[in-house]
Amino acid sequence: MNSGMIRLKQKNSLAVLLYTASLTLVVACGSGPSPADNSIDRLKAEKSKFQDSIRMIEAQIMALDTSDNMVYPKVTLFETTPLNFEHYFSVQGHLESEQNVLLIPEVGGIVKSLNVKEGELVKKGQIIATFDASMVAANIKELEEQIELASYNFNKQKSLFDQGVGTEFNLKQAEAQLNTLLKTKQTLNTQAGKSNLIAPFEGYIEELIPVVGEMSMPGMPVARLINLDNVYVTADISEVYLSKMKKDNFASVSFSALNMTVDSLSVSNVGKFVNPANRTIKVRVKLPQNNKFIPNLVATLRIRDYMRDSAIAVPSSTITQNAEGSEIVFTAASSGDHFVVSSAPVKTGMTYNGMTEIIEGLNAGDQVIVKGSQSVFDGLEVEELTNQ
Known part of the structure; x- marks a missing residue:
């Protein structure tokens, strides 16, 4: 109930009481003594009686007259103060590792041994698997016999050449044959090392x-090796954010599966290519080391794309429109x-x-009406609701 209705009811009550008092006085005078019976003492007694009635009515009028203690509509107020206003947008992404590879042997062969187990932490240079290299070893042994013969032939031709009996052609031919066999052996040794x-x-x-004893063809993966020291979240964001995106933009990452949020991060890379299929660019946020951060984990990436120091902001629910369609807020002085x-x-x-930045129209210290803002108007007198 607004103050106008309260005042109207009070005025109606006062009118009724005044009418009742007048009627009482008329009735009292009409039923008084006749002039013959009038005396000073009786008149004084009647006067006193009427004065008591008037005082009683005046007391009731004063009790009902609350014009000095009005009941105002109650509202809640929000005092504007300068603050750092930030805006973020969110996008779905996933976690990746800088080192997540499939180990593929350069040469095929029968798997002779698997020296590790799934989930095992291995060191750099550790042997993961070995392949049967017996055929290569046999080729090397056969080649060594040919090298021995070629070496004897080369030495013989050199000796003859030094004595002036042999020809230079025979010497060069023997030397070339020996060098070719030596290079072939070196290649086979390299191939044997790749087993x-x-x-x-x-x-x-x-x-x-694969399993031990299985034939592994060249190009067939044997194991997946993952390092969790260098991990990051990557996401595709719309190109509309490109003008606001730059390296080192503040960011945070949430993992619903881990019930975990990592704050105080920054954008480590902004893509230099727009995907023509969906008009997006890739962004990357590097994460701290944590063994729970594993590849392909779904993440929600929150990136700050706007910040203003000493801004004025109000609850969004306080903003409404006037008859002309302009945005307004109601303040209380x-x-x-x-x-x-x-x-x-x-x-x-x-x-x-839930907060909206106010660029123009409000100053620090203004009292903005929050609850009750939809039912107030210019000039209305209100009271602050302190106990909610």
């Missing part, structure tokens, strides 16, 4: 694909023990987490 699959870096064996409402045209900025 061992070596870990290129420290990490965890995530998966072993102190007037004794109550407040007087007035509307303030405002120019709004970004909105985040």
Whole structure:
């Protein structure tokens, strides 16, 4: 009930009491003594009686007259203070590792041994698997016999040449044959060394694909090796954010599966290519080391794309529109023990987490009406609701 209705009811009550008092006086006078019976003492007694009735009526009038103790509509107030206003956008991404590879042998062969187990932490240079190299070893042994014969032939031709008996052509031919066999042996030794699959870096064996005794063809993966020291979250964001994106933008990452949020991060890389299929660019946020951060874990990436120091912001629910469609807020100016409402045209900025930045129209210290803002108007007198 507004103050106008309260005043109207009070005036109606006062009118009824005044009418009752007048009627009482008329009836009392009409039923008084006749002039013949009048005496000074009786008149004084009647006067006193009437005065008591009047005092009683006046007391009732004073009790009902609350014009000095009005009941005002109650509202809640929000005092504007300068603050650092930030805006973020969120996007789904996933976790990746800088070192997450499939180990593929350069040469095929029968798997002779698997020297690790799934989930095992291996060191750089550790042998993961070995392959049967018996055929290569046999080729090397056969080649060594040919090298021995070629070496004897070369030495013989050199001796003849030194004695002036042999020809230079025969010497060069023997030398070339020996060198060719030596290079072939070197190649076979290299090939034999590739029968061992070596870990290129420290990490965890995530998966072993073949079993011992199985034929592994060239190009077939044997194991997956993952290092969790250097991990990051990557996501595709719309190109509309490109003008606001730069390296070192503040960010945070949430993992619903881990019930964990990592704050105080920054964008480590912004892509230099727009995907023509969905008009997105890739961004990357590097994460601290944590063994729970494993590849392909779903993450929510929150990136700050706007910040303003000493901004004025109000609850978004306080912003409404006037008859012309312009945005306004209702403010309350102190007037004794109550407040007087007035509307303030405002120019709004970004909105985040239920707060809207006010670019123009409000100053620090203004009292903005929050609860009750939809039922107030200019000039209305209101009271602050302190106990909610």
